[in-house]
Amino acid sequence: MQLKKYIKIIQRNDKSIRTYFVLAIVRVLLVFIPQFGYIHPDEFFQSMEVMAGDEYGLEHTRTWEFNTTFPIRSIVVPYFCVKIPLNFLKFITLYVRYYFQIDLRTSYALLVFPRLIMVLFSFVNDWSLFRICKSHGVNYEIRMVAMASSFVILVFGSRTFSNTIEMGLCSVLLYIVADTMVHSNTVIFQADFLQTKYDAAETTVEKVKLYKMKSSLPNHSFNNCWLIATICVVGVFNRPTFLFFGMPIVFFWLLRGMGTKTVSFMDFNLRICALVVSAIPSLIFFIIMDSLYFGYLSLSDIHVMDVGIDNFVVTPLNFIRYNIDPQNTAQHGVHPKYLHILVNIPLLYNILGVVSIFSFGSMIYRFCCADYKNLPRAQSIIALMTAAIFVPLGFLSLINHQEPRFLLPLTIPIIFLHATKLQNGIRGYQSMNCNRIVDFICSKLFFKNIAGATVLRHWYIINIILTFFFGFLHQGGVFQMANQISNSVLVHDNVTHVHLVTSHIYNVPLSFFFIPSTKTILTNHETGQKYRRNKRFFLYEYGGMDVDELYRKMKIILDYNEMKLATANQKYQLYLTIPTSLTEDLSLAFWRSNSTVMKHERVKVFYPHLSTEALPKFSIKHPTEIKTDVFDLDEKCSLYEKESSDDSMVSIAIKQFSSIVHQFGLALYRIDVRRKGHSIK
Known part of the structure; x- marks a missing residue:
């Protein structure tokens, strides 16, 4: 009986599952074609250019962000995500060249291989979305299809941006917190129920029995504390703007169970202390690795214990010190404060982005009208996802330099909340019975009912166009x-x-030319003389x-x-x-x-x-x-x-x-x- 039920579910969702897997295969194939599109110089110069120069000894451009006097980019995440894979490619190149006489040290391999690592990492977002949907019992099929068909995943998901890694880390953090919320809510409900029974019990035997049952409940207050703290440290060192994205998510982890009989404000404070303590090991690791790479600290200093405060560098702190000055961010472009919400979100998420903005505006309006019964519960998954969108969006809008890629971590919250519109359609403006004039204006300005097939068709068309533009045409x-x-x-x-x-x-990455570095000191094996190669390639970018x-x-x-x-x-x-x-x-x-x-x-x-x-x-x-x-x-x-x-x-x-x-x-x-x-x- 259960087998027949399972087969019916598979048959019912077969089309969506097939669509998702086809799109997932397309995502991988787009890496090998390859995508010649060049979205932004940071795609190369904040990771691949530096790591390829270090690993292969090539001429490369080391941007000011990696200046040893004031580094603002941590080297740890690019090291593990780019340099180690390039080292693996260098290793297998020896065997491929020996057995098949094929040299993998080409510009094509240097472009494709890091992107292959990134596209494999992008499936972390899919897995996180799937697990969130399963833990909260909501429809995952259309959400997975929306995720896989979005050009944000098809194009940005395979690029070596720090924002792409930030998106993956935020997705994992969202899943951990969302899953922990479900577990805590279950345990707290049972604990409150047993506590009520315990208070009402009249006999000692019954009290003892209820006490034992309550004591046998699993712990939940500090679940995944170390994992959450570690992800936050990695996210901040990868890109300090992770503070904006992680803060509302972590807050919901701290808020679990508040207002119930078994969770008090003391638990809230203890969770904060536990997070701080759990973050110390990874924090020390990142600081030491950056200090070693940028030359502030050496193994000989550690050996003789000649280490002081000046031997350490905290790159996120330097990043914040640099970007907190509006004059510094203005050098990279000054944008209006409304650019993210009116341009970048609709650009990245088109129909779903516009719906999310209107939906949030509707929530604000209901709150102002004291229509609290139609607002999501404070500790619900809807509230978590809404906060994960608009809290970081508010902070990022205060910065005068705004680019669409800064909003990549909003992908899962927007898709989770609104992807069902691609299947069920968009309902027109619904009267809130707060103000007749406002209701009349909104009913005229806001879109009417739109069928799900129409919404889905426009979603596909827009994402195909943007995939071609950013993936193949722009600076291609x-x-x-x-x-x-x-x-x-x-x-x-x-x-x-x-x-x-x-x-x-755009600036051309020097590593693509595969020119041996002129800064590397070489040794003549016959004379023992040290020398450097003469520079024979000169690039003038105007x-x-x-x-x-x-x-x-x-x-x-x-x-x-x-x-x-x-x-x-x-x-x-x-x-x-x-x-x-x-x-x-x-x-x-x-x-x-x-x-x-x-x-x-x-x-x-x-x-x-x-x-x-x-x-x-x-x-x-x-x-x-x-x-x-x-x-x-x-x-x-x-x-x-x-x-x-x-x-x-x-x-x-x-x-x-x-x-x-x-x-x-x-x-x-x-x-x-x-x-x-x-x-x-």
């Missing part, structure tokens, strides 16, 4: 360009120096510089290298990478220079690529057909050619569409000096 040519330079240019030994100029794109100014910069670099070629026979190659939407601007800059010496020729174009710093020009006809050397322009160039009278509207539309599509690329140019009988190869 950067890695492809770096891979091309690494495989086609830097492998030639006859080239002494390679110079790469970039414009209107951001959103005006194209005419960019031309002047390249002219200076070219003149200097020509001088070195004439005096020291130092060979060189100069390259420029720039979005194809600036093809015409670049050609016109060469034309305006009135120089007949410097020329440029397109080497390759990498698709797809979109730089928001250089958006495509939809009104220009066929800019990609312009020849890259403006001095070779003739009357056949389609930009200056008049449309013939017999051109059909279809032909014109196709050409216009082609010109727009070709602007979604990243062009690599070879810059050289025009010499007689010389051509660029």
